[in-house]
Amino acid sequence: MSRNLKAGIFITVAVVFTTFTFYFWQMAQTPNFQVDKDKDFALLIPTGGTYQSVLDTLKKNQVVNDDISFRFLAKLLKLPERVKPGRYVLRRDMGNLEAIKKLRNGSQDPVRLTFNNIRLKSDLIQRIGSKFEFGPDSLAKLLNDPETCRKFGFDTTNVVSMFLPNTYEIFWTTKVDKFLGRMHDEYQKFWTPARIEKAKALGYSKAEVSVLASIVDAETNRNDEMPRIAGVYLNRIRQSMPLQADPTVIFAWRDFSIKRVTGRLSALNSPYNTYKVLGLPPGPINLPSTVAIDAVLNAETHNYLYFCVKIDPDGKLLGYHDFAVTYDEHLLNARTYQAALNKMNIK
Structure with a gap:
C-alpha cells in the first residue's frame, strides 16, 4: 500500500471519527429543552411510571427540541429500563446527557413547600396535597382520622397546629405518613x-x-x-x-x-x-x-382588658391598637373606630 493511500485512509478515518465525536458531543451536551426563560419544567414521574409515559409527558408539554437525539441517547444509556419515580427539574441550559443521567439515577429535585395565611383545614389539605404524589384525598383521610391525630398528640380539630408556617424541601414521592412524620418532627424541634x-x-x-x-x-x-x-x-x-x-x-x-x-x-x-x-x-x-x-x-x-384599632387624626386605620383597662375607656376608643368605619362605608 502506497504511502499516499495510507495517508488518505488515515485522514478519512480521522475525519469520520472527529465528525462522529463532534456530533455525539453535540447530541449529549447541547441544550435540548425548550422551557420558559423564567421557569424550568418539572417532570413528574409517578410511581409505576414507564419510559413511554416519560416520552408522552415531554411531547405533550413540547419540552424536547430534538426528540431523535434524546431517544437515541436514552436507549444508549438504558433509561427505558431504569426509569425512577420522582420530580425532576429540566432547565433550558440542560443537555441530553445531564437530563438522562438525572432521570436514570433518580436524582430528584425536592418540592419547595410553603404554607402560611391558611384558615381552614380543608384549604391546608388542598394546598399541601396538590404538591405531592399522595394527593389531597390521602392527606385528608389521615388528618380526619382520630387515631392518626392521637398518635401525634392532637385531635381532628386541632391537628392543624402541627403544621408550622414555613418553607420546607420535601421529595414529591414522599409517602403521606412520612410527610406527617416530617411535619411532627419540625413541630417537636420548635417546641424546645x-x-x-x-x-x-x-x-x-x-x-x-x-x-x-x-x-x-x-x-x-x-x-x-x-x-x-x-x-x-x-x-x-x-x-x-x-x-x-x-x-x-x-x-x-x-x-x-x-x-x-x-x-x-x-x-x-x-x-x-x-x-x-x-x-x-x-x-x-x-x-x-x-x-x-x-x-x-x-x-x-x-392590666389591659380591651383593645380597639387605632385611628389617626385624619380617620385612617393605623394598623396598631389603642388599649384600655376599663370598659369606659374602651368605649371611647370603640366609638372613634366605629365612626371611622362608618365614614369608610364599611357595614
Whole structure:
C-alpha cells in the first residue's frame, strides 16, 4: 500500500471519527429543552411510571427540541429500563446527557413547600396535597382520622397546629405518613424545653397555646404588638371574661369577607364564637405563625382588658391598637373606630 493511500485512509478515518465525536458531543451536551426563560419544567414521574409515559409527558408539554437525539441517547444509556419515580427539574441550559443521567439515577429535585395565611383545614389539605404524589384525598383521610391525630398528640380539630408556617424541601414521592412524620418532627424541634416550660407556666398545652396564637395572629400583623394583645386575652381568661375576639366570629361564620362584626353576627351559636363561649375555641382559627406563638409564650404583663384599632387624626386605620383597662375607656376608643368605619362605608 502506497504511502499516499495510507495517508488518505488515515485522514478519512480521522475525519469520520472527529465528525462522529463532534456530533455525539453535540447530541449529549447541547441544550435540548425548550422551557420558559423564567421557569424550568418539572417532570413528574409517578410511581409505576414507564419510559413511554416519560416520552408522552415531554411531547405533550413540547419540552424536547430534538426528540431523535434524546431517544437515541436514552436507549444508549438504558433509561427505558431504569426509569425512577420522582420530580425532576429540566432547565433550558440542560443537555441530553445531564437530563438522562438525572432521570436514570433518580436524582430528584425536592418540592419547595410553603404554607402560611391558611384558615381552614380543608384549604391546608388542598394546598399541601396538590404538591405531592399522595394527593389531597390521602392527606385528608389521615388528618380526619382520630387515631392518626392521637398518635401525634392532637385531635381532628386541632391537628392543624402541627403544621408550622414555613418553607420546607420535601421529595414529591414522599409517602403521606412520612410527610406527617416530617411535619411532627419540625413541630417537636420548635417546641424546645424552654418553650414547653413557658406554656406550662401559663397553664396551657402546646395545642392551646397555638389556638390563642391563631387569634393573636388574626388580630394584628404587627409583630411588635402581638405580646401586648396576647396579654389582653390572658388577662380576660384569668378573670373569666369571654375573649370576645372578632376573628373567632368571622371564622365561626366561615365568611372571611366580613369586615365588621355586628351584634347579629356575634350572636351565632358556635364553639368558635368567643362572644358566646368562655375560654378558647376547640381549635386554631388559622395556622399561627411562630412569631405569634412566641408572643403568647412571652406575653406582656399589664392590666389591659380591651383593645380597639387605632385611628389617626385624619380617620385612617393605623394598623396598631389603642388599649384600655376599663370598659369606659374602651368605649371611647370603640366609638372613634366605629365612626371611622362608618365614614369608610364599611357595614
